[in-house]
Amino acid sequence: MKDAGKIRLILSDIDGVMTDGKIVYTERCGEIKAFSARDGFGIRLWMKTGGFFGVVTGRSSEVVRLRCNDLGVSILEQGILDKAETVRQITSRLGVSLDETAFIGDDYPDLPALKIVGFPAGVADAAEEVRASSVWVSDVPGGKGAVRQLIETLLKARGEWDRALAFYRGENV
Ligand SMILES: [Mg+2]
Secondary structure (H helix, E strand, O other): OOOHHHOOEEEEOOOOOOOOOOOEEEOOOEEEOOOOHHHHHHHHHHHHOOOEEEEEOOOOOHHHHHHHHHHOOOEEEOOOOOHHHHHHHHHHHHOOOHHHEEEEEOOHHHHHHHHHOOEEEEOOOOOHHHHHOOOEEOOOOOOOOHHHHHHHHHHHHOOOHHHHHHHHOOOOO
């Protein structure tokens, strides 16, 4: 797949990508979101092979901070209105080019970011415009392992999937 093998940085939206998009409110505990353990596995694998992973989300919540903390994801931008500008800032901070960046989204606010990265990606149940603007669309919907599927696709394009799994098993390769 075009340019899939040169991606070094994956940036992901949260609602509708790393979750199914539902935001559950409770009176006492604030927001509840459900994350996929499969995505967590993929993200750990990706970072173990030296890839950068970050989150860019329009909303702002404590549970997202907790999830990122749990996964060891330190690139976390919440409350972002202009996702394209934030993507530019993150890439220049890391010294990664936009061409080497993938962004995965599900809805209209993700479009500006999708349009500037080398590998725009969407989830299976993304809005029509997002799917049309993406070079890759997951088979599974948001919150069901779409990020893990993206990571597997990128690592396989680089010929590093097997090495990544060996890393995860703790083998010295
Ligand atoms: Mg979203």
